[in-house]
Amino acid sequence: MAFVVIYTTITLTFFLIRLMPGSPIDRMRAELYQRYGATMSEAEINRQVRLYLNVKPDEPLHVQYFDYVIKTFQGDLGYSYIQGVEVSVLLADVLPWTVFLLSVAITFQYVIGILLGAMMAYTEGSRFDLSASALSTFVVSVPFYVFAFILVFFFVFQWGIFPQGGKFAAGLNPGSLAWYRSVLYHATLPVVSLVATGFGGIALSMRANSIQTLGSDYIRGARLRGLSDHRISYRYVARNAILPLYTGLLIQIGFLFGGSVILEQIFSYRGVGYLMLDSALRRDYPVMMGAFLVITIAVVVGVFVADLTYGRLDPRIETGGEGR
Template identity: 55%
Template sequence: MANTRYFLSRVAQALITFISVLTLTFALIRLMPGGPAALIRAQLETSGQSFTEEEINNQVELYTQINPETPIPQAYVEYVTSVLTGNLGESIWYSRSVMEILADAMPWTIFLSAVSLLFIYAIGVALGAAMAYVEGSKFDFSSSLVSVVITSVPFYVIAIILLWFGGYEWGLFPTGGRVSQDVAPGLTIGFIGSILYHAAMPLAALIIAGFGGRALAMRGNSIQVLGNDYLRVARLRGLSERRISLKYVGRNAILPMYTSIMISIGSLFGGSIILEQIFSYPGAGYYVLNALNARDYPLLMGGFLFITLGVVVGVFIADLTYGLVDPRTGSGADRESF
């Protein structure tokens, strides 16, 4: 019963968050002075062509999914219905369905975010644990110094450095695109290799900029755990150092870091807007920034919704799977008892 109640509460939170974003998007389109609807109307009225009021309203509705003549409550219901059925309007700049553009682009953004997140935490956890076990050594000092330095450098600075040297100066990696044009799509070594080849520098930028902070967090958590009395008892019982490090130290040090995954998901999706533009990597972030520069509001709002949905789903999954890492909180019962 507790498991079901906890699951339903998290589903409700995710739905409320997404509906709130939909409402905000509707307000920006319909109510904001100089917003998308007003811009499209102004473009049509100053285009030099003769449009009737009905034709202008039809064009505004085509691109924004909102008819200016419709009452706001009815327009809101129609807008939410359109979004939930996958109708996000037409892109002004690309003259294509917004859903079609983003459905093609979003998996690539998810790919970059998921793979980089996996490596960031794998490297950070392993390095942080190693630093804690040799606290005060030269390795600990040098690793901590490097972690502090790379954590202080924004990821886009690292991305520009990698692009300049790896792409332009040395010519080791492509400077744009998601896959080579001459490679046929499919589950082949050539196609998968081309994907990884084009994603190498964007992934490297995210991983280099991200693992240092996780390593420092893991180091601090591990040092705190290593000072607990139950580890001395475990050694007195004759438990192997490997079992102690994995079952007691590693597990308890990782627990406080797991919740930071939720924040990382949001920052990676948000950062994709800049990262994908630097590497000319056509993911959702790439199209969102292009839409902003072109004042393509339907695509901009659709990209905003897609990225928000990705963050909500990621946080939802991370929240539900926390119980796999710490069974004491798996049902949420312990949380509710405090």
């Protein structure tokens, strides 16, 4: 099924290139005619279109389609006709920054959410539980981009504490201590916007899972056996309460790639999402389609890995074949 989704995405990118307003193929032809006039032959124009858009305009549509699919699976996504660089090179340059940003944010989301949810469960009904539950419910209802705009308004424009954009300060040597500090400094606001609006849902899920686990018969049996509360909390409650969060973790990794389009644009953080939207505004369609393909693959892989591995991690989950 994952392969079918990826193949369908590649097919959509092929036809979107031809259906989008402005027709990038016609647009590039017009630009070449305007720039070179009669000095460039029709064959040379077709060669340029083939090179940059990864299509063959002088061949039948079905031939173009199969050629596009084969080249895409080979990693050939064409060339950016704005920058004149291979799309795969551009994506390889920005992808690590998006992965870094989302990895840090998701780590903090789950660490804070799991710890807070466990504390809420062990103090069920207390003032702390009610206050933390209300806070978690509130932050879940706030979209991350709304909180991102608030952070930018105050911490960038009003107080000038953080920079307006970029991934690190100019003039620093990559790999130096100052460079690493600058990278973390520039990533602070994007990470905070994701963490502040994402930990609440994890905390509420952890709370519900922990309360359900605490009421299980095997927990009562462990207490009757005289096991310490610390051992029960760690070995029995925590492990079984965290397992259901595993599926959400992998799925969230995939869908945050899609959210990076908005997040990176707000903070001018040049990652995959920023590159995708910027290329769309500049009508650099090969780059846009390549970024769209990467984001789609991230979502598909996250869901696929979660579905493939969850049953192995949790023996209580049985497949249809095993349960028969």
